[in-house]
Amino acid sequence: MTTLRDLSRHLGLSVTQVSRALNGHGDVSEATRQRVEEAAKKLKYIPNIAARRLVSGRSGVVGFVERSFEGVARDTILFETVTGLSSQFSERGIQFVLHLTPEDVSADSRSILPVYDRLSLGGSLDGFVLTGPRRNDLRIRHLLNNKIPFVVHGRSSENPDYPFFDIDNYGLAQRLTRHLIGYGHRRIALISGPETFAYTQFRLAGFKDALGEAGIAPVPFLIRHAAMTEATGMIATAQMFADPKRAPTAIICGNVLIANGAYRALAALGREVPADVSVVAHDDVVSPARTDSFYPTLTVTRSALSASWGPLADFLIGAIEGRAAGEIQEVAQVDFIERASVAAPRPE
Amino acid sequence: MTTLRDLSRHLGLSVTQVSRALNGHGDVSEATRQRVEEAAKKLKYIPNIAARRLVSGRSGVVGFVERSFEGVARDTILFETVTGLSSQFSERGIQFVLHLTPEDVSADSRSILPVYDRLSLGGSLDGFVLTGPRRNDLRIRHLLNNKIPFVVHGRSSENPDYPFFDIDNYGLAQRLTRHLIGYGHRRIALISGPETFAYTQFRLAGFKDALGEAGIAPVPFLIRHAAMTEATGMIATAQMFADPKRAPTAIICGNVLIANGAYRALAALGREVPADVSVVAHDDVVSPARTDSFYPTLTVTRSALSASWGPLADFLIGAIEGRAAGEIQEVAQVDFIERASVAAPRPE
DNA sequence: GCGATAACCCGAAACGTTTCGGAAGCCTCA
DNA sequence: TGAGGCTTCCGAAACGTTTCGGGTTATCGC
Numbered sequence: 001m002t003t004l005r006d007l008s009r010h011l012g013l014s015v016t017q018v019s020r021a022l023n024g025h026g027d028v029s030e031a032t033r034q035r036v037e038e039a040a041k042k043l044k045y046i047p048n049i050a051a052r053r054l055v056s057g058r059s060g061v062v063g064f065v066e067r068s069f070e071g072v073a074r075d076t077i078l079f080e081t082v083t084g085l086s087s088q089f090s091e092r093g094i095q096f097v098l099h100l101t102p103e104d105v106s107a108d109s110r111s112i113l114p115v116y117d118r119l120s121l122g123g124s125l126d127g128f129v130l131t132g133p134r135r136n137d138l139r140i141r142h143l144l145n146n147k148i149p150f151v152v153h154g155r156s157s158e159n160p161d162y163p164f165f166d167i168d169n170y171g172l173a174q175r176l177t178r179h180l181i182g183y184g185h186r187r188i189a190l191i192s193g194p195e196t197f198a199y200t201q202f203r204l205a206g207f208k209d210a211l212g213e214a215g216i217a218p219v220p221f222l223i224r225h226a227a228m229t230e231a232t233g234m235i236a237t238a239q240m241f242a243d244p245k246r247a248p249t250a251i252i253c254g255n256v257l258i259a260n261g262a263y264r265a266l267a268a269l270g271r272e273v274p275a276d277v278s279v280v281a282h283d284d285v286v287s288p289a290r291t292d293s294f295y296p297t298l299t300v301t302r303s304a305l306s307a308s309w310g311p312l313a314d315f316l317i318g319a320i321e322g323r324a325a326g327e328i329q330e331v332a333q334v335d336f337i338e339r340a341s342v343a344a345p346r347p348e
Numbered sequence: 349m350t351t352l353r354d355l356s357r358h359l360g361l362s363v364t365q366v367s368r369a370l371n372g373h374g375d376v377s378e379a380t381r382q383r384v385e386e387a388a389k390k391l392k393y394i395p396n397i398a399a400r401r402l403v404s405g406r407s408g409v410v411g412f413v414e415r416s417f418e419g420v421a422r423d424t425i426l427f428e429t430v431t432g433l434s435s436q437f438s439e440r441g442i443q444f445v446l447h448l449t450p451e452d453v454s455a456d457s458r459s460i461l462p463v464y465d466r467l468s469l470g471g472s473l474d475g476f477v478l479t480g481p482r483r484n485d486l487r488i489r490h491l492l493n494n495k496i497p498f499v500v501h502g503r504s505s506e507n508p509d510y511p512f513f514d515i516d517n518y519g520l521a522q523r524l525t526r527h528l529i530g531y532g533h534r535r536i537a538l539i540s541g542p543e544t545f546a547y548t549q550f551r552l553a554g555f556k557d558a559l560g561e562a563g564i565a566p567v568p569f570l571i572r573h574a575a576m577t578e579a580t581g582m583i584a585t586a587q588m589f590a591d592p593k594r595a596p597t598a599i600i601c602g603n604v605l606i607a608n609g610a611y612r613a614l615a616a617l618g619r620e621v622p623a624d625v626s627v628v629a630h631d632d633v634v635s636p637a638r639t640d641s642f643y644p645t646l647t648v649t650r651s652a653l654s655a656s657w658g659p660l661a662d663f664l665i666g667a668i669e670g671r672a673a674g675e676i677q678e679v680a681q682v683d684f685i686e687r688a689s690v691a692a693p694r695p696e
Numbered sequence: 697g698c699g700a701t702a703a704c705c706c707g708a709a710a711c712g713t714t715t716c717g718g719a720a721g722c723c724t725c726a
Numbered sequence: 727t728g729a730g731g732c733t734t735c736c737g738a739a740a741c742g743t744t745t746c747g748g749g750t751t752a753t754c755g756c
Contacts, residue, residue: 005713013736014735019713020715026733027735028735048402048713049472050712051741053741054396054402054713055712055713055741056714057741059398061409061443083420086446086448087416090448095445097438098431098446100431100434124397351741353742361705362706364706364708367744396741400743401711402712403742698755698756699756700754702751703750704749704752705750709745711742714740715740716737716740717737724731724732725728725729726729726730
């Protein structure tokens with residue numbers, strides 16, 4: 001193993017200068033920088049992270065805390081998150097660890113807070129990635145209070161004062177709703193995720209505002225919140241069509257799984273898409289439910305979940321380095337892809 | 349943040365003694381040890397890992413290298429592995445990182461070797477966990493040659509000279525085969541995993557040896573190797589029953605997914621389990637395919653995959669600490685659970 | 697009462713890096 | 727000519743831990 005010391009002796013320079021040269025500091029002439037870099041390459045110098053961390057006071061490791069539960073290993077979204085963040089952070093020279101807290105921790109979400117303290121105070125973790133924020137998320141408040149760096153995938157309020165990466169959930173719901181209204185629909189259903197998540201609230205607001213623009217009052221019966229699964233899509237659709245008089249002429253689905261369920265329910269109910277019922281969805285391009293296997297093809301807003309890991313990594317690193325929250329926030333716009341699942345409603 | 353220095357001042361002791369007391373070394377009286385420990389607790393002393401690592405020369409991080417591929421996020425076994433190892437290592441004060449190499453690395457498995465070098469030479473990783481060993485696994489030879497600590501889940505040969513944790517694949521195949529022979533079966537099929545994996549070879553050997561004991565010659569037509577999926581079970585079963593004269597009276601399935609496929613194929617073919625065909629399997633108790641949802645209930649050998657993460661963690665830590673390979677190896681026995689899927693074959 | 701032994705303790709060095717404060721050499725401008 | 731400012735460099739300290747070599751007592755056997 002070659003050290004800075006070895007390099008400095010080999011070059012007839014001080015350790016200081018070698019360090020500064022390698023780290024691109026100002027105080028070193030272009031000529032020596034070249035020399036140093038060549039020597040470093042030739043002697044296969046690899047900086048010792050432990051030493052670097054000892055002086056910087058940082059560990060070079062960031063984490064993601066998740067409560068372990070029966071079946072955690074089947075959570076595709078979680079795994080997508082882990083693999084995505086793993087790759088992005090390691091490209092940036094930082095290690096990413098998944099920390100599973102034992103499941104015997106009480107279900108009270110407050111009980112997860114000390115885990116963050118323990119991991120960060122020991123100096124073993126420099127920061128955290130949070131996902132699935134609630135409207136008033138305890139974790140966020142706790143981390144802010146304790147000045148522990150973090151970044152959120154999503155956000156808990158409109159204009160938060162912490163780093164985050166989110167998609168425009170309000171906008172996509174508004175867009176899908178307007179699209180349907182443009183075709184003449186007025187009885188529009190929304191099947192979305194659990195109410196506790198903040199993004200669900202944003203989507204609901206976008207939906208309602210778009211309805212409002214057209215002078216349509218939202219109908220509670222046509223608004224459903226549940227887990228984002230195919231079963232949810234089937235059940236919600238089936239229930240809304242139990243009484244034909246109350247049934248919607250169009251359905252907005254929170255994701256592709258729900259849309260899949262809706263399609264299957266509609267097929268079973270003998271309703272045709274889009275002749276009888278129009279269907280749209282938001283597609284986050286995540287594994288098992290492929291939007292291109294739909295018949296008829298599905299009109300969607302789209303934004304790949306996988307596009308968020310890079311910005312999240314950048315922002316967390318920024319947060320650790322002390323950048324202002326305002327500089328490390330992004331609301332990504334979504335694509336709108338018009339396909340064959342929307343038509344004008346049947347005349348009454 | 350409290351340091352050893354703070355503690356030593358607070359106690360009127362030297363830093364040396366405090367360190368030795370906390371680490372349980374010999375040279376310190378019981379009384380002071382008590383005092384030190386209390387003070388440490390009171391002042392919330394947490395050792396600085398970076399400093400510890402700087403002097404020990406180790407990073408305290410171990411890794412798992414996997415080639416990233418389209419759909420890596422859907423690989424349940426991989427995720428089970430990651431979550432299991434994550435938990436076990438973090439309980440032991442060690443961090444576990446999943447390192448996904450970019451998928452543009454050529455498919456040649458040799459190309460993954462430099463990744464290990466890079467990660468370990470830089471001092472960022474102390475050791476590795478390997479899974480799915482082949483018969484002559486390049487990675488194993490490479491790590492041995494370069495004296496990089498590792499542990500293998502499985503093994504590439506009967507009595508290897510490196511740390512590993514494996515189940516008795518030879519024994520379980522032998523056991524299942526003998527069980528069927530005991531009921532009078534002679535035309536026994538084996539549907540197992542891809543040939544390249546070492547464990548497949550062990551199972552094949554156990555199967556053949558058990559047949560040999562009974563004077564039965566193995567029939568190549570009844571031995572199938574393919575991915576361990578439900579589809580494999582269906583297809584292999586369907587093909588073996590294409591010509592009734594060549595069909596088996598019993599099937600040994602490599603895992604529960606295959607057994608599930610076999611059950612479905614047999615149902616479609618109008619064969620009853622166990623009256624027409626007996627079925628047994630090995631159950632590694634992994635998520636989606638639950639053995640208890642079988643009808644009739646399935647006779648299996650069983651060993652939970654989840655039981656391997658603990659020993660693997662222990663063994664890798666042992667390897668890093670320089671323990672001899674012989675002390676950190678284990679072949680776990682499997683359970684045999686007799687249920688309702690086996691009966692005597694129909695008389696010809 | 698003396699040397700040996702054991703039990704307990706300490707100072708200082710080491711790990712490899714970053715950074716602070718200063719210093720030498722050179723140039724510029726008055 | 728000399729004050730001031732760049733540019734380029736260096737020594738030394740610091741980060742917090744472990745460990746090596748040695749030191750001080752007290753005890754014990756003779």
